[in-house]
Amino acid sequence: MPTTSKKTWVLLFVLGAVLFNILLWQEKIALNAILFDAFLLGMLIYLYAGAFKKTQVLLMLLLHLTTAAALLWHNTTLSKIAFLTSFGLLVGFIQYKVRSALFAAGGFISNIILAAAGISENVRTSTHTNTPNKRRGRIGFVVLPLFIIVVFFAIYRSSNAVFATYTNTVFDRIAHFFENFFSYFSFGRILFTLLGFYCTAAILLKSRSRATESREAGYSDSLLRNRHKYYRSTGSFLYTLSVAITGKLAKGMLALKNENTIAIISLLLLNILLLAVNGIDVYYLWFNFSYSPNTDLYTMIHEGADMLIVSVVLAIVVLLLFFRGNLNFYKNNTWLKRLAWLWIVQNIVLVVSVFLRDYYYIRELGLAYKRIGVLFFLALVLVGLITAAVKITQRKSAYYLFRVNTWAVVLLLVAASCINWDVFITRYNIQNHQTARLNIPYLVTLSDDILPEMKQHLGLLKQREDTLNKQGYYVHMEDARKKCSQCIEETINTRIQQYLQTQKKYSWLSWNRKDAAAVNYLTQNQ
Amino acid sequence: MSALTTTLVLWFRTLLINGLVNCFIFLFAEGIQGFMIAFVSTVGSLFVTAPLLVPMFFLLKWFKKLPYHFTDRAVWLAFMLVAMAASCILFASFVLDGPNFLTDEVVLIFLFSAMVAAALVVPVCINRLRQYDNF
Numbered sequence: 001m002p003t004t005s006k007k008t009w010v011l012l013f014v015l016g017a018v019l020f021n022i023l024l025w026q027e028k029i030a031l032n033a034i035l036f037d038a039f040l041l042g043m044l045i046y047l048y049a050g051a052f053k054k055t056q057v058l059l060m061l062l063l064h065l066t067t068a069a070a071l072l073w074h075n076t077t078l079s080k081i082a083f084l085t086s087f088g089l090l091v092g093f094i095q096y097k098v099r100s101a102l103f104a105a106g107g108f109i110s111n112i113i114l115a116a117a118g119i120s121e122n123v124r125t126s127t128h129t130n131t132p133n134k135r136r137g138r139i140g141f142v143v144l145p146l147f148i149i150v151v152f153f154a155i156y157r158s159s160n161a162v163f164a165t166y167t168n169t170v171f172d173r174i175a176h177f178f179e180n181f182f183s184y185f186s187f188g189r190i191l192f193t194l195l196g197f198y199c200t201a202a203i204l205l206k207s208r209s210r211a212t213e214s215r216e217a218g219y220s221d222s223l224l225r226n227r228h229k230y231y232r233s234t235g236s237f238l239y240t241l242s243v244a245i246t247g248k249l250a251k252g253m254l255a256l257k258n259e260n261t262i263a264i265i266s267l268l269l270l271n272i273l274l275l276a277v278n279g280i281d282v283y284y285l286w287f288n289f290s291y292s293p294n295t296d297l298y299t300m301i302h303e304g305a306d307m308l309i310v311s312v313v314l315a316i317v318v319l320l321l322f323f324r325g326n327l328n329f330y331k332n333n334t335w336l337k338r339l340a341w342l343w344i345v346q347n348i349v350l351v352v353s354v355f356l357r358d359y360y361y362i363r364e365l366g367l368a369y370k371r372i373g374v375l376f377f378l379a380l381v382l383v384g385l386i387t388a389a390v391k392i393t394q395r396k397s398a399y400y401l402f403r404v405n406t407w408a409v410v411l412l413l414v415a416a417s418c419i420n421w422d423v424f425i426t427r428y429n430i431q432n433h434q435t436a437r438l439n440i441p442y443l444v445t446l447s448d449d450i451l452p453e454m455k456q457h458l459g460l461l462k463q464r465e466d467t468l469n470k471q472g473y474y475v476h477m478e479d480a481r482k483k484c485s486q487c488i489e490e491t492i493n494t495r496i497q498q499y500l501q502t503q504k505k506y507s508w509l510s511w512n513r514k515d516a517a518a519v520n521y522l523t524q525n526q
Numbered sequence: 527m528s529a530l531t532t533t534l535v536l537w538f539r540t541l542l543i544n545g546l547v548n549c550f551i552f553l554f555a556e557g558i559q560g561f562m563i564a565f566v567s568t569v570g571s572l573f574v575t576a577p578l579l580v581p582m583f584f585l586l587k588w589f590k591k592l593p594y595h596f597t598d599r600a601v602w603l604a605f606m607l608v609a610m611a612a613s614c615i616l617f618a619s620f621v622l623d624g625p626n627f628l629t630d631e632v633v634l635i636f637l638f639s640a641m642v643a644a645a646l647v648v649p650v651c652i653n654r655l656r657q658y659d660n661f
Contacts, residue, residue, distance in 0.1 A: 114592065114594075114602065116601055116602045116604075116605035116606070117592060117594045117598040117599060117601060117602035118594075118598075119601075120594075120597065120598040120601035120602065121594060121595065121598045124595070124597055124598065147546075150550060150553075151553070154553040154554060154557070154558075154561070155558070157557075158557040158558055208592075208593040208594055209592070209593060210593075
């Protein structure tokens with residue numbers, strides 16, 4: 001814990017609030033966020049210098065700086081989410097002794113929730129006087145008379161017209177004063193400054209809660225053998241469930257042996273079942289797939305891939321159930337381990353099959369967010385399967401699996417933030433329009449980031465619109481009943497005008513490379 | 527003083543303060559008629575806000591466990607109550623009025639009075655909270 005005086009803390013919060021107000025009020029999250037981030041990072045380095053020796057902190061700092069660069073370069077919604085998430089995680093890692101990204105997030109969330117108590121603690125101890133109690137006592141004399149006066153004042157005002165006229169003049173003057181006051185200091189801006197104060201406190205001030213640290217301290221990467229001659233009830237849900245299903249087999253001296261037998265039978269049957277499914281997939285999808293217009297790609301992907309992904313996740317859960325305890329140390333578990341390995345390899349084959357389904361879909365119909373999302377999900381599932389294999393071989397705990405996989409999620413989020421997906425999708429779909437059908441109505445739903453690309457390829461888009469119109473499809477954006485033949489040009493031009501108007505509202509604080517380049521291109525090619 | 531009784535006391539007094547603030551405001555804005563409307567709406571809020579007893583109960587449970595001085599925990603409780611009251615009114619107004627709900631004057635009055643009531647109820651009930659804390 002830093003040895004900073006209470007008054008310095010309060011000063012830091014005020015400084016943070018002022019900067020938050022100046023930099024971020026009615027601006028986009030861009031260069032201003034980087035400046036505010038630099039202030040907060042500087043303060044964190046000053047306050048928690050010792051934490052910057054930890055590997056997790058340095059790695060998270062590197063990831064956060066990557067997202068900051070992505071924010072300034074691409075300024076996409078995803079880059080903003082990644083920037084804020086990585087910052088929250090960095091704060092968690094700096095302030096709490098944790099190893100997992102999820103526990104770091106827990107620490108940061110506890111900071112946010114308890115910031116009010118932390119602020120109060122610092123303000124109270126930095127301005128410690130006895131006057132408030134006396135003042136509260138004096139206020140007590142005035143409350144009731146004030147209430148009675150207000151009630152009677154309102155009654156007389158509504159019953160006496162002359163009295164009402166006089167009082168209205170006074171009220172008008174008061175209202176006028178407040179109108180003038182709020183024209184200089186907007187109410188919204190005052191609230192925004194208070195938000196800045198709270199955010200700065202939540203980021204800089206470590207909460208007193210040790211719940212996340214103490215909980216994580218109880219977990220270890222390696223499994224520990226729990227020796228007992230008889231299998232006794234641990235009271236856990238899993239034990240109760242296994243007794244309910246297998247009865248006597250889950251109890252007594254032979255419980256572990258019985259569990260091993262059950263696990264071997266289950267994995268053997270599951271492997272045989274998956275072998276059949278994989279055999280079909282490898283034959284038809286890997287080596288003999290040819291697209292014809294009759295192929296129902298939509299069903300193949302949306303129903304097939306979704307269920308297959310669920311099955312791979314369930315496969316990891318099944319392995320976790322079997323290898324949760326002493327079965328890892330059972331001397332006759334060789335066949336169980338072999339079958340588990342086979343099960344993992346087969347699931348990797350299944351992942352490749354799902355990938356191929358997605359690949360064929362992209363090849364025939366172009367890129368879209370959900371199709372890219374499937375690829376990311378498959379990457380995570382693959383990491384999950386590999387870590388499950390490591391867990392079985394090296395007798396690692398479920399916590400290890402959980403810790404490594406949350407890091408994988410963070411890495412993937414940071415990597416994904418480095419690409420402007422809207423532009424990537426548009427470019428890919430336009431470049432491959434001869435092999436994959438160009439879906440203009442979908443492209444139009446993407447953000448304003450794609451406007452320069454759309455403007456550049458307007459001729460091609462109009463051509464495609466003509467073809468769609470001949471087939472009876474119309475590119476209608478705002479009015480679904482509208483059947484115009486040049487909707488795409490009209491829509492793009494309208495959106496460009498609106499985009500340029502919006503950009504004019506922002507100052508240099510909202511600068512980012514993407515908008516600067518887009519404004520430059522669109523103004524030159526209007 | 528158990529968590530449940532303290533929750534009930536806090537909830538009832540919040541409604542009472544909220545009702546008083548509403549009556550004041552509507553008395554000035556609409557006269558006696560407005561006062562009556564505010565009074566009836568206060569009685570109605572007894573039923574409408576009853577589900578909020580559940581989150582309030584858990585807030586009080588956490589209040590006791592937080593590793594802070596009593597005063598700081600009281601400030602935290604007041605802050606959480608204000609945040610809860612504001613988010614409930616904003617959510618309800620958003621559902622009923624749509625995206626432009628903040629332009630509605632009545633919504634702003636209700637929002638203001640609920641936030642004031644939630645902030646004031648903690649100092650008003652400070653002795654009861656102290657009893658609950660030592661229970």
